[in-house]
Every structure is written in C-alpha cells, then in structure tokens.
Amino acid sequence: FGADATECIQWLLGRGVVPMVVGGARLYLRSLTHGIFPGVPKSREVRERLLALADSKGPESLHAKLSEVDPETAARLAPGDLKRIVRALEVHEVTGSLMSELQTQSLPDSPFELVGVILTASREWIYERINKRTREMFETGFIDEVKRLLGLGCGGDIERIKANGYRETAALLRGEISESEAFDRMDRATRHNAKYQLMWTRQEKDWHSIDVESLPPEETSRRIVSLFDAAGRHEPGAGA
Template sequence: MTQARKTLIVIAGPTAVGKTALSIAVAQQYHTAVISADSRQCYKEMSIGTAKPAQEELSAVPHYFINSHSIQEEVNAGMYEQLALGYCAEIFAQQDVAVVCGGTGLYIKALCEGIDEMPSVERSIEKGIQAEFETKGLEWLQQRMQEQDPAFYAQAEQQNHSRLIRALAFIESTGTSILHYRSNTVKERPFNIIKIGLDLPREVLYHRINRRVDMMMEQGLMNEIEILYPYRQLKNLQTVGYQEFYEQDTWPLSSSALAAAVDKVKQHSRNYAKRQLTWFRKDKGYSWFAPDEMQQVLDYIRQSL
C-alpha cells in the first residue's frame, strides 16, 4: 500500500472526556501506535498534573510524544508538526493506520494542515513581559496587548495570559502582528485523515473534571508540585494544574491555600474544556461521538477507510 493511501485517525476532545481509552482501543483494533497531541504530556517531569496515561495504558500500544522532552526544553506547534510527521512516517512504514490522540487543537491543526513559519521571538523581551505580568497582573497585560495589537486582542482568549504574553512578545520582537503569519493555507498531506470528536453533556463532563482533580490529589499531585517548585518560573509550568499552586501567597501551602488552589484547578480545567470544545467545533471535519460509543466509532472508521 502506498503512503497516499495511509490513514491518520484523529481522536480529539476536551480534557477528561475519555480520549485515551478510546484511542488505545482503536489502535489495538488496527495493530498500530498512538501519537499524542497533548502539549504537556511530552514533559517527563509532569505526569500526575497532566493526566498522563498510566503505565499499563502506555504498555498496551506504542506511544509517541509522551515523556519525550524535559520541562526545560521549548516545544511549540511548529516543532510538533515536524516531529509528528516523522512519527507518522515511521508508523506508516509498518502499518496502514496511525492514531492521534489529544486535546491541543493547535498541535492537531499543525499536523493535519501545517502551520505557517514565523520569525523567532526575542527571549529577553518575552522574559521581560513575563516579569511585568507577574508584578502588574492580567489587567495590565490585557491593556498592553490591546494597545499594541488590537486586531489580535479582539479575537484572543483574553484570560489566557500565556498566549497574550507570546503574542505581545511577538509584535514587540518583530514589529508585526502574529495574525500576519496566519495565512490558513492548508498543506497537502500524503495520507487520509479521519477526525473523531468526543463530547459529553456539560454537567457530566464537569463532574468528570472535578473528580479527576480529586484523583490527582489522591495520587500524589502535591508531591509532584513540591518537587517542581524550584522550576516554577519555567513557561512549561505556567499551565493549568501547576500554576494554581505556585500562585498562592504562602509556601509551603496552608490547608486553606491548598483548598483554594485545588478549587482553582477545577475551575480552570472546566474553562479549558470549554475553550477546547469551541476550537474543535469550528472544524466541520469532525464527526462527534460519546466516549463509550466504541462500536459506533469503529463502524464509522471502517466506513470511512
């Protein structure tokens, strides 16, 4: 079979919906491997807080882009595009199907459609903005972004400080809005793509998210947070599940501060799930299923191949 007839099966959706279990089942059905499309599970040091698959799940089928990098390395969508295309080529050399599983929409888009090459950002500028944000807060960052790049700000996730910092650093480094490099030109890929989205009723999904955070705490998330405390200023730790603990006023955390951090993780995880669904719903190429509709998913894949 030529590579042009190979097929990439994408399984996407919000956090805690059940992507991992379904992707493993599909990979087992087709005797193939899973490529993660999660921007945090690639980091070796971040396991519990990223809901990384358990060891038995990782052993069930081959996995790519999990535990592949250190938190001190920078990984972005452009890098992921090249890495994931390499993983696909490796899998397709042996199998006709590969599975991608994850909730990082930009990474999935980069693999399926390509991403525009962009000039590099001055790290000193980005670090300076990060330092000012930590001192002056989100409102200052939003105002600065609106002044520097109103077009980007109008369509940005205005509560997502990491993306605002990156976009602000980009325009201050290059003098050009990051929007200038979003041509939306879709690159042709030498394989077919089947996109499957998973969703649940909102109240069910939110209950699963809250329960997952509780389970993380039971599994030792606080120990992981403490081990990574010396690295808390790294951009890769400025993410849901970690930053909420490091933002507290006291350290070690008091019982009240710990409870407040856990509540924030739940809230921010629910907010993130909502943004993920908004992103994936914009792509009309997805067919949507509940995570327990295994047979329906397999039937749909079979019909689409």
C-alpha cells in the first residue's frame, strides 16, 4: 500500500493536485507516512511448535515467555492475542532480534510534507453514531450483500474478512446467532476499533485536532482546507 499510494500521490502532485489521504487503519497510514520495517522470514517449524505449546499450556504461557524476551512487545499485546504473540516469538527465534527493536529501526522519511488532521468527538457521540451506522447497514441491504457472497461460494473467504460485519452476518444467515446478536457483535467490534483509533491518534503530537461534535460538515471541511492553505500546501508539488 505504501509504495502504491506514494506513486499515486506523486502522479497527482505532478499535475498540480494536492491529495488528501483519508482513513483508516493505522498500519496502512504509517506505511505511507513513516514506512514499515522489512518483513522477517517465517519458520513454519517454529510457529507450529509455539502453537502446540499454546494448545497444551494456554496462550498465557506464550505471553509470559514473550514478557521474558521482549517485555516491550508483550506489554502492547493482550495475553489472548495468540497470532501476534507467536509472530513476535518466531521473529526472536529466527533472527535473534526483538520485534520491538525491528519496529523502531530508522526508516526513510516520507518524501512529502504532511498536514495531519484528526477529527475528534466525545466517545459517547462516536458510539451513538456507530450504533446508528450499524442499524443502517442492516436496513439498507448489507444482509443481502453477504447472502449473495455466500451464494457465490465465498463462505470460506468471508470467514477471513476482517472488516466488521461480514462474519457476524454470515453466522446470522447460517442460523448460528440471532439478528440482535449479530447487531450487538458488529456494534461491539466497531466500538473496539474506534477505541483503538482514539488511542493511536493521541500519539500523533504534530497533527491538528478538530472537534466535529458540534460542527456541520461544511465547517469541518472549511477548517481542514484552511489548515492546508496556512501551510502553503496548495502550491503544486508542495506536499500531501
């Protein structure tokens, strides 16, 4: 994503257009603004051994092991986050390096001048909008969309989709859960993502913050454009 987005941004800047990147998942955004450390080779043998250990002694045993070798990474991961715990231990065994060290390696600076903007609001306001959006998804055809995907034989793929709603709705259509339970699960998952985004946006100390709770969309847009204007970003090629 980082490489493709960089190419697209450079193409736009070359034509005098200043793009806005809007989102989203932190990993994708950081791959564009900070880069990410190169992938570490995987070892199926090490991974299967660690998973077998988790089966016999529980995921908490691997989290305790990670706390011994890489306490910084362990502190960021929940004891039940087996996938990431196994990967961190695998990296240590394969390379002798710590995941926390690799993730803080010096990376090339972004080739762009960036204006970062965070749209903020109270948690209650955000959760209310999440609830409304989840209900609208159910009422405007999302269930039919998932039903069509299942009809096309995409059941296994749906189980691997991380976007909120697909797995829950597939379970609803298979009769495994009720509509109210599917709604509640989607709502909780989206609130969890929102909570995570609120946490990581606080780490972006140089970004501008706009409280949108009491602002109409037009005023929010005007303030964002004003920030770009103030930074001189509307000059062709100046940044993104």
